[in-house]
Amino acid sequence: MRKILIVGAGQSGLQLALGLQSRGYEVTLMSNRTADEIRSGRVMSTQCMFHTALQHERDLQINFWESQAPKIEGLGVSVAAPDSSRAVDWVGRLDGYAQSVDQRVKMAGWMETFAQRGGQLVIHGAAVSDLDYFSRTYDLVMVSAGKGELVSMFGRDASRSPYDAPQRALAVAYVHGLGPRPEHPEFDAVRCNLVPGVGELFVMPTLTTSGRADILFWEGIPGGPVDVFKGVKDPSEHLSLTLELMERFLPWEYARATKVELTDANGTLAGRYAPTVRNPVGRLPSGGLVLGVADVVVANDPVTGQGSNSASKCAASYLSSITSHGDQPFDEAWMRSTFDRYWDTAQHVTKWTNAMLGVPPEHVLNLIGAAGGLQPVADRFANGFNDPSDFENFFYDPEKTNAYLAEAAGA
Numbered sequence: 001m002r003k004i005l006i007v008g009a010g011q012s013g014l015q016l017a018l019g020l021q022s023r024g025y026e027v028t029l030m031s032n033r034t035a036d037e038i039r040s041g042r043v044m045s046t047q048c049m050f051h052t053a054l055q056h057e058r059d060l061q062i063n064f065w066e067s068q069a070p071k072i073e074g075l076g077v078s079v080a081a082p083d084s085s086r087a088v089d090w091v092g093r094l095d096g097y098a099q100s101v102d103q104r105v106k107m108a109g110w111m112e113t114f115a116q117r118g119g120q121l122v123i124h125g126a127a128v129s130d131l132d133y134f135s136r137t138y139d140l141v142m143v144s145a146g147k148g149e150l151v152s153m154f155g156r157d158a159s160r161s162p163y164d165a166p167q168r169a170l171a172v173a174y175v176h177g178l179g180p181r182p183e184h185p186e187f188d189a190v191r192c193n194l195v196p197g198v199g200e201l202f203v204m205p206t207l208t209t210s211g212r213a214d215i216l217f218w219e220g221i222p223g224g225p226v227d228v229f230k231g232v233k234d235p236s237e238h239l240s241l242t243l244e245l246m247e248r249f250l251p252w253e254y255a256r257a258t259k260v261e262l263t264d265a266n267g268t269l270a271g272r273y274a275p276t277v278r279n280p281v282g283r284l285p286s287g288g289l290v291l292g293v294a295d296v297v298v299a300n301d302p303v304t305g306q307g308s309n310s311a312s313k314c315a316a317s318y319l320s321s322i323t324s325h326g327d328q329p330f331d332e333a334w335m336r337s338t339f340d341r342y343w344d345t346a347q348h349v350t351k352w353t354n355a356m357l358g359v360p361p362e363h364v365l366n367l368i369g370a371a372g373g374l375q376p377v378a379d380r381f382a383n384g385f386n387d388p389s390d391f392e393n394f395f396y397d398p399e400k401t402n403a404y405l406a407e408a409a410g411a
Contacts, residue, residue, distance in 0.1 A: 005138040007126045007145055008145030008293070009144075012312070015316075016144070019319040027119050028119070032123070034123050038107050040104075041266060043103075044104065046217050048099075048308070049309055053312035064109055065099075065106065065109075069207035070099065072205060077381070078191065078194070079196070079369075088372055090378045093379050100204055128150065128284065151278070154281075156279075160347075162354055165274050166222060169272045171226075172270070174206065176261055176263055180256065195226075199224060202219070219302070225249075232270065238270065239261075243257060279292075306388070321338040364395065
């Protein structure tokens with residue numbers, strides 16, 4: 001039985017651990033927090049997962065909260081005009097529903113399941129020196145903890161990382177009491193609100209520790225009017241700032257948020273990071289090798305909501321690469337080919353996300369505007385969140401965009 005160590009108990013690490021465990025591998029999982037500490041801790045992300053990523057969980061039969069979490073059937077885009085009215089407003093329908101489960105709920109539940117099924121769970125914050133020791137006793141060591149000292153083992157890939165500084169200041173609030181969007185009260189949708197030159201507000205339904213809730217997620221251009229959350233420690237002040245910015249820039253979203261309250265004292269999060277692609281192989285002082293997983297090696301800005309989706313897809317890709325490798329050594333060549341196989345998918349996410357962080361060119365503005373009058377365009381754009389590779393066909397190149405819009409309009 002091959003022995004595998006996974007460091008980090010997030011979406012990718014736990015999904016991979018449970019998948020390998022179900023295939024008969026001897027898996028050790030290292031986490032710096034217990035399940036109870038995760039469940040009672042601060043929110044970690046917004047984690048709206050689309051059909052393909054959700055299917056990876058179903059395939060492993062670890063979709064424990066699917067019947068409880070809100071079914072997100074659409075994805076809508078609104079663009080604010082200078083007078084704070086809506087210049088653009090539409091909603092596309094998803095082919096398969098999306099869902100968001102608070103990672104405090106999911107990661108704690110998955111961690112307990114892993115232990116109950118006989119997995120070795122080690123509660124310990126790992127350092128490079130720890131991995132140096134462990135690499136001698138495991139057939140494969142993977143790092144899925146996307147922060148801290150361990151990430152420094154994986155050098156930045158400048159050719160795939162156009163930004164060397166954060167492109168957005170992030171601020172999240174989990175709330176109860178949000179009203180429905182009046183345009184579609186009969187179904188749930190993620191709402192993407194774009195404020196040119198300022199940033200974006202995403203509103204999404206979720207399942208949290210206290211049941212159904214909604215997430216208010218500001219992405220502010222650094223130094224701009226939404227970049228005001230740094231140093232804010234008081235959760236109620238965080239929520240007040242969130243709502244003040246909504247009232248100022250997005251009054252149609254503020255109108256349904258006048259009675260919201262935080263889900264809990266740990267229901268807020270703020271921060272920023274530079275989108276980065278890294279070398280997938282880390283070399284330990286002793287010469288041992290470790291493989292980076294998910295956002296350790298490909299960390300995109302959350303402006304396109306792909307973080308948990310990418311983590312799930314990475315875990316599924318790595319699981320396939322490991323199980324098909326048999327008893328052969330997990331050497332550097334295998335590690336690089338395993339990452340390259342995942343990069344075939346991840347590159348589309350990175351390209352699209354980095355494009356959305358910049359000022360949109362005229363043909364993209366035309367595309368977003370046209371979706372308001374052409375439902376098939378709205379639907380296709382919405383489903384791109386599930387399969388970002390489709391954007392290659394109609395998003396980046398003005399000629400392809402214009403040809404697609406002409407076809408969609410019946411010209």
